[in-house]
Amino acid sequence: MTPRLFRDRTEAGRLLAARLEKYAGKPDVIVLALPRGGVPVAYEVAKALHPPMDVFIVRKLGIPGHEELAMGAVATGGVRVLNDQAVRALGIPDYVIDAVADWEPLELERRERLYRGDRPPPDVRGKTVILVDDGLATGSTMLAAVQALRQRGPARIVVAVPVASPDTCELLKAYADEVVCAATPEPFYAVGLWYLNFSQTTDEEVRELLERNAAEVARAS
Numbered sequence: 001m002t003p004r005l006f007r008d009r010t011e012a013g014r015l016l017a018a019r020l021e022k023y024a025g026k027p028d029v030i031v032l033a034l035p036r037g038g039v040p041v042a043y044e045v046a047k048a049l050h051p052p053m054d055v056f057i058v059r060k061l062g063i064p065g066h067e068e069l070a071m072g073a074v075a076t077g078g079v080r081v082l083n084d085q086a087v088r089a090l091g092i093p094d095y096v097i098d099a100v101a102d103w104e105p106l107e108l109e110r111r112e113r114l115y116r117g118d119r120p121p122p123d124v125r126g127k128t129v130i131l132v133d134d135g136l137a138t139g140s141t142m143l144a145a146v147q148a149l150r151q152r153g154p155a156r157i158v159v160a161v162p163v164a165s166p167d168t169c170e171l172l173k174a175y176a177d178e179v180v181c182a183a184t185p186e187p188f189y190a191v192g193l194w195y196l197n198f199s200q201t202t203d204e205e206v207r208e209l210l211e212r213n214a215a216e217v218a219r220a221s
Contacts, residue, residue: 012162013044038133075148135191136164
């Protein structure tokens with residue numbers, strides 16, 4: 001039986017926050033979570049470091065018939081990242097990729113409205129953005145997020161996760177300004193393996209944590 005590293009995403013977020021202490025209290029920092037699983041982790045990071053928090057929405061492109069496997073990802077801003085190795089290995093034709101990718105922007109828009117309501121996306125120009133998820137397996141979702149975020153002009157992008165595949169953690173260093181992977185166990189297998197409780201984060205939890213962070217930031221200002 002493989003030992004779990006974290007009890008749940010809350011504990012993982014607190015442990016990750018300890019690795020990011022140098023960003024505590026800095027006025028130019030913002031924490032952006034990849035929904036949904038990254039939000040409870042990011043909330044604990046924001047709670048410890050005191051920056052505002054929001055979501056950055058990215059959607060995995062699942063392989064038809066095996067949707068849990070990623071052949072790539074899309075992010076707000078029209079960015080599409082493909083896992084070329086998976087596409088070549090499985091012989092996935094372009095028209096299948098296009099069909100899957102054409103559907104996901106609708107889900108991106110739905111989630112933007114669901115989580116943010118009428119609030120505009122945060123202005124990240126000139127800021128240090130800490131991008132948080134609950135873990136990195138293939139990294140395609142996080143890679144799409146980094147590339148989409150670059151188009152918005154942040155000064156610095158920090159990828160931060162509690163657990164990651166060692167290879168993926170190393171790969172992201174070529175795209176982000178800093179990568180913080182609190183744990184890189186090997187063999188890795190899957191993100192959920194390292195959590196005792198890896199139950200799905202709900203839309204309601206996402207909204208609640210965003211609202212809670214906004215109230216905390218308002219009280220502190």
